[in-house]
Amino acid sequence: MQRLESHACFGGRQEVWSHPSTTLRCDMRFGVYLPPQAEQQACPVLYWLSGLTCSEQNFIAKAGAQRYAAHHGLILVAPDTSPRGEGVADAEGYDLGLGAGFYVNATQAPWSSHYRMYDYVVDELPALVDAHFPSSTARAISGHSMGGHGALVVALRNPGRYRSVSAFAPIVAPSQVPWGEKAFSAYLGADRAAWQAWDASELVSSAAEKLPLLVDQGEDDEFLASQLQPERLQAACTAAGHPLRLRLQPGYDHSYYFIASFIGEHLAHHARALKG
Amino acid sequence: MQRLESHACFGGRQEVWSHPSTTLRCDMRFGVYLPPQAEQQACPVLYWLSGLTCSEQNFIAKAGAQRYAAHHGLILVAPDTSPRGEGVADAEGYDLGLGAGFYVNATQAPWSSHYRMYDYVVDELPALVDAHFPSSTARAISGHSMGGHGALVVALRNPGRYRSVSAFAPIVAPSQVPWGEKAFSAYLGADRAAWQAWDASELVSSAAEKLPLLVDQGEDDEFLASQLQPERLQAACTAAGHPLRLRLQPGYDHSYYFIASFIGEHLAHHARALKG
Numbered sequence: 001m002q003r004l005e006s007h008a009c010f011g012g013r014q015e016v017w018s019h020p021s022t023t024l025r026c027d028m029r030f031g032v033y034l035p036p037q038a039e040q041q042a043c044p045v046l047y048w049l050s051g052l053t054c055s056e057q058n059f060i061a062k063a064g065a066q067r068y069a070a071h072h073g074l075i076l077v078a079p080d081t082s083p084r085g086e087g088v089a090d091a092e093g094y095d096l097g098l099g100a101g102f103y104v105n106a107t108q109a110p111w112s113s114h115y116r117m118y119d120y121v122v123d124e125l126p127a128l129v130d131a132h133f134p135s136s137t138a139r140a141i142s143g144h145s146m147g148g149h150g151a152l153v154v155a156l157r158n159p160g161r162y163r164s165v166s167a168f169a170p171i172v173a174p175s176q177v178p179w180g181e182k183a184f185s186a187y188l189g190a191d192r193a194a195w196q197a198w199d200a201s202e203l204v205s206s207a208a209e210k211l212p213l214l215v216d217q218g219e220d221d222e223f224l225a226s227q228l229q230p231e232r233l234q235a236a237c238t239a240a241g242h243p244l245r246l247r248l249q250p251g252y253d254h255s256y257y258f259i260a261s262f263i264g265e266h267l268a269h270h271a272r273a274l275k276g
Numbered sequence: 277m278q279r280l281e282s283h284a285c286f287g288g289r290q291e292v293w294s295h296p297s298t299t300l301r302c303d304m305r306f307g308v309y310l311p312p313q314a315e316q317q318a319c320p321v322l323y324w325l326s327g328l329t330c331s332e333q334n335f336i337a338k339a340g341a342q343r344y345a346a347h348h349g350l351i352l353v354a355p356d357t358s359p360r361g362e363g364v365a366d367a368e369g370y371d372l373g374l375g376a377g378f379y380v381n382a383t384q385a386p387w388s389s390h391y392r393m394y395d396y397v398v399d400e401l402p403a404l405v406d407a408h409f410p411s412s413t414a415r416a417i418s419g420h421s422m423g424g425h426g427a428l429v430v431a432l433r434n435p436g437r438y439r440s441v442s443a444f445a446p447i448v449a450p451s452q453v454p455w456g457e458k459a460f461s462a463y464l465g466a467d468r469a470a471w472q473a474w475d476a477s478e479l480v481s482s483a484a485e486k487l488p489l490l491v492d493q494g495e496d497d498e499f500l501a502s503q504l505q506p507e508r509l510q511a512a513c514t515a516a517g518h519p520l521r522l523r524l525q526p527g528y529d530h531s532y533y534f535i536a537s538f539i540g541e542h543l544a545h546h547a548r549a550l551k552g
């Protein structure tokens with residue numbers, strides 16, 4: 001573990017760390033915000049999964065989440081969105097390969113040797129965080145777009161592990177939209193049956209735990225109709241009796257200005273679950 | 277005037293505009309945040325001047341100021357930091373030329389044909405803002421580093437024009453430190469007498485208006501001893517009887533994490549003056 005950045009921020013510290021990942025077989029970076037409370041006591045952790053093209057930097061620089069994390073006493077952990085470095089496969093386009101790990105475990109060559117972001121986010125990263133920072137065992141997860149998909153899938157596949165989950169403009173049905181079809185075809189292969197385990201709108205129908213889903217979606221999001229389609233998650237939740245709070249936000253787009261506007265409400269939501 | 281970006285943000289809109297500048301003889305961009313109150317009434321304007329290497333993007337993406345501007349009903353205007361484009365002079369290094377206009381009117385070739393950021397910020401930009409947006413005549417100014425210098429100089433040279441001024445980690449005595457000596461030598465020439473009119477620590481001694489200065493400075497700022505030296509402004513203000521509130525913030529560095537941590541207090545300070 002190597003600390004690359006450390007900045008005082010709202011009375012706590014915003015740091016960036018690098019470490020060799022055994023899961024991804026490359027060096028990985030993540031951002032961690034340590035609130036002022038972490039100097040005195042163990043604090044709950046909110047994991048944030050970012051969207052396509054992002055690194056560990058976007059959320060920590062643009063969301064303005066540290067202010068609320070300092071208020072609630074939450075640690076924020078924001079990993080990169082894919083393996084990176086020499087020997088890591090890539091493809092043309094921003095929506096496959098580097099910056100586009102989709103939080104799955106790839107089974108197909110050439111992706112399967114490095115692209116195991118699901119295992120990284122669920123197992124390796126939390127173990128690393130718990131070993132190096134004053135974290136309690138209370139965990140929550142959230143994310144944006146591809147990372148909103150990741151947050152929903154990670155929470156739904158791991159009953160009992162996260163106290164709360166939320167998402168901004170998530171890809172709720174990757175099996176049904178171009179971004180997901182392209183990524184899943186590459187990472188998981190042509191057999192669509194294998195995709196279901198990575199699709200939130202499929203997973204809610206068999207979720208062992210009815211963890212309420214909080215989803216914010218901008219109504220002027222440029223990807224709303226083509227890639228996001230929150231009505232698919234809504235229909236699946238209705239059919240399964242799974243609690244969903246889907247908030248359509250008039251005028252908001254897909255940018256970090258949207259995330260910044262509502263991240264405070266999401267952190268309050270998570271703080272209630274994490275500290276309740 | 278051409279609108280390049282428009283994002284819903286905290287109930288208002290964050291926009292980016294481009295326009296041909298007659299002062300700078302090139303196209304210029306600026307960010308403008310319109311709070312929700314601007315749909316109903318004229319709102320006061322806070323001008324923000326950014327630091328070396330910045331464009332109009334840094335402040336609007338990283339400072340998290342929109343939340344507070346929405347609360348107080350302030351318009352935020354954030355211009356670029358230099359003229360840009362074909363035919364605009366540049367130099368090697370990040371601290372002269374593009375991204376480093378220093379908010380002066382250059383008198384020396386090749387800079388004098390475009391580098392007139394002072395006139396742009398004081399005259400052309402406010403006239404443009406007032407013509408196109410629902411701004412009231414109440415104005416305030418703030419900035420960071422080179423932009424903190426700019427904010428102090430602009431306020432001190434224009435008694436009665438700004439209701440309040442503040443700065444984050446400003447270059448308070450550019451005539452006495454390497455960044456300022458390099459820029460002023462190029463833009464203003466070798467005669468140091470011509471530099472005094474662009475040096476806040478010189479200007480306070482003859483300021484016609486005792487506008488209180490609010491300055492936040494991180495104690496772990498990597499440029500504190502070499503370039504910033506707030507004690508020079510403090511000594512000048514003490515000698516002149518000019519009100520200064522200099523707050524040294526333990527642990528904070530020169531980054532936008534520092535600005536984000538205290539921008540709320542600065543906007544509250546400006547809101548009191550602008551709406552009082």
